[in-house]
Amino acid sequence: MKSLIKNFGMAVLGGAVVLGTYKIAFEPESQIAAQQSQQVANEVQTPVLPVKNVNYTSSIEGIDFTEAAEKTVHAVVHVKNTTIARGGMSIADLMYGRTPYRQAVGTGSGVIITGDGYIVTNNHVIENAQSLEVTLNNNKTYKAELVGTEPNSDIALLKIEADEELPYVVFGDSNQAKIGEWVLAVGNPFNLTSTVTAGIISAKGRDLDERDRKMQSFIQTDAAVNPGNSGGALVNQNGELIGINTAIASRTGSYVGYSFAVPSNNARKIIEDLMEFGFVQKGMLGISGTDLNGNIADEMGIDESEGIYVAKVVENSGAAKANLKNGDIIKSIDGLKMKTFADLTGYISSKNPGDIVYVNYLRNGVQKQAQIEITKNNTVLIPQIEMEVRNLFKEDQKIFDTKKGVRITRTTGELSRYDMRDYIITKVNDYEITNIDDLQEILREVNPRETLLIQMKNSRGEVERFRYTID
Structure with a gap:
């Protein structure tokens, strides 16, 4: 349990x-x-x-x-x-x-x-x-x-x-x-x-x-x-x-x-x-954002009511290298109309890292096109501990004042009751975690029903620990 x-x-x-x-x-x-x-x-x-x-x-x-x-x-x-x-x-x-x-x-x-x-x-x-x-x-x-x-x-x-x-x-x-x-x-x-x-x-x-x-x-x-x-x-x-x-x-x-x-x-x-490969290669465009509709467009002072509003561009991603910026509105990818963020994530999920997509977008009302390379998505779901984690970005390293650890992006199963997005994992059973590879290597060695001691750090610098028993 x-x-x-x-x-x-x-x-x-x-x-x-x-x-x-x-x-x-x-x-x-x-x-x-x-x-x-x-x-x-x-x-x-x-x-x-x-x-x-x-x-x-x-x-x-x-x-x-x-x-x-x-x-x-x-x-x-x-x-x-x-x-x-x-x-x-x-x-x-x-x-x-x-x-x-x-x-x-x-x-x-x-x-x-x-x-x-x-x-x-x-x-x-x-x-x-x-x-x-x-x-x-x-x-x-x-x-x-x-x-x-x-x-x-x-x-x-x-x-x-x-x-x-x-x-x-x-x-x-x-x-x-x-x-x-x-x-x-x-x-x-x-x-x-x-x-x-x-x-x-x-x-x-x-x-x-x-x-x-x-x-x-x-x-x-x-x-x-x-x-x-x-x-x-x-x-x-x-x-x-x-x-x-x-x-x-x-x-x-x-x-x-x-x-x-x-x-x-x-x-x-x-x-x-x-x-x-024995595993699924996951790629990403490198943006986060939201669907546009009439109400959101009015709030933002935007004339467009359809498309994907770019709220953030992930550093070192294909979108960043193609010079997409906050506030851009993605209208289509490879000729396919993008009305919702689910349309975008669905299409990108069918691509591999290294694939090229052609993105039509608006910037300040001007139509533009970018050729974007799909980059590797460092977010990984780890079912053993019911968590989705990713390697730290530079922004995370500043927030948590460390260059080591993995950030929790989502919890699943029984842990889905707890919002742990403000935490990074720094140690498991006293083994230091630098990145996802470290975490996966440790978990490959654990036995069913083994109890792990997981050490985490939040953005306030506080260290917390909890025990988790592998099913």
């Missing part, structure tokens, strides 16, 4: 979006909170996943979903996740100091994306798995290996070994998907075998929770999606994958009209990074 020596007494972060896996076997059926997901478009070099771009009609007249369903249904699989969870404690357990555990089984969906058995699903479908099992539409069952995950985007990559070439879905270009376009959602809701539902794209670049500083960018659709659909396919009329179904907005835990999918361009970038 995680414990804090010091109660930071800070604001509670709230809000969740429902979907998740469908729990069966040793647990009662329940609503499961989904984890998300960001993002849009990239052309990654190696390895190359099959991609197909075809023009099609979005008119209801003459629409036939049978071909798209036939292409997809055999490539969507049932994923079973077996975990070991703490059970309810009896009086005898308390008396003898025992901690009871029980087996729990959750199910969701996955999409075969290569003939040799790579499968994409949601991170929350396979989270904390002791074992993973995949069942194909022909009822053949395989043990699955977890290749890697990207929790921020709620994407995970699995691999199965089959004796024959497997049916798979090719990637479409989610940047080209249009609002009003017909789509199919394919998955395994309520532990049923492959189920197909139809709808239209209701919105793009949807950020589900403005309080969540990760700024996700989802495709919104009205195709019916329910618990168990997590990790399944969202495809266009040609059967091309344009999204991974991830979440629904619901107070009941079941579908009430809208569902959300991670755009395929973002999922493809994550998958190819996991295949090639």
Whole structure:
């Protein structure tokens, strides 16, 4: 159990979006909170996943979903996740100091994306798995290996070994998907075998929770999606994958009209990074800011009511080197209109460090263009300690009066109740932390259920310590 020596007494972060896996076997059926997901478009070099771009009609007249369903249904699989969870404690357990555990089984969906058995699903479908099992539409069952995950985007990559070439879905270009376009959602809701539902794209670049500083960018659709659909396919009329179904907005835990999918361009970038590097390369444009609307524009005395207002430019970033400045208004990137910050973060998340993007922006009402190199994002989510951290900027070094440490940018899980953004981590178990690499190296050596002593420093120069037990 995680414990804090010091109660930071800070604001509670709230809000969740429902979907998740469908729990069966040793647990009662329940609503499961989904984890998300960001993002849009990239052309990654190696390895190359099959991609197909075809023009099609979005008119209801003459629409036939049978071909798209036939292409997809055999490539969507049932994923079973077996975990070991703490059970309810009896009086005898308390008396003898025992901690009871029980087996729990959750199910969701996955999409075969290569003939040799790579499968994409949601991170929350396979989270904390002791074992993973995949069942194909022909009822053949395989043990699955977890290749890697990207929790921020709620994407995970699995691999199965089959004796024959497997049916798979090719990637479409989610940047080209249009609002009003017909789509199919394919998955395994309520532990049923492959189920197909139809709808239209209701919105793009949807950020589900403005309080969540990760700024996700989802495709919104009205195709019916329910618990168990997590990790399944969202495809266009040609059967091309344009999204991974991830979440629904619901107070009941079941579908009430809208569902959300991670755009395929973002999922493809994550998958190819996991295949090639074993981790996800994260790039950034190098700005922070806000969406423009009429009210904000009036407050700032700006004539524009659409675009991204640049509030700050990160030092040594591509944006800084391209001479973007505070007050600039970004209108488009690579020809794609930027209406919300989720549009921007979604698109940039599909890029790798070193990629070049072309940014159209306004400065004092004058149209300008900049060629910006995407630079490495030094912000890293570290699930073991439920924190997102980054290396110190020069500004941080002045504020905290040190050149060593990592700054906490966000907390997750149980620690999300505490706002630790005014803290840097300076030591873990008496080992000095200079940068993220130091922190990750120390955490690689810790054992499950080991308790860490984490030393932090705030901007007032005060040193605080707390104990954190690794799950």
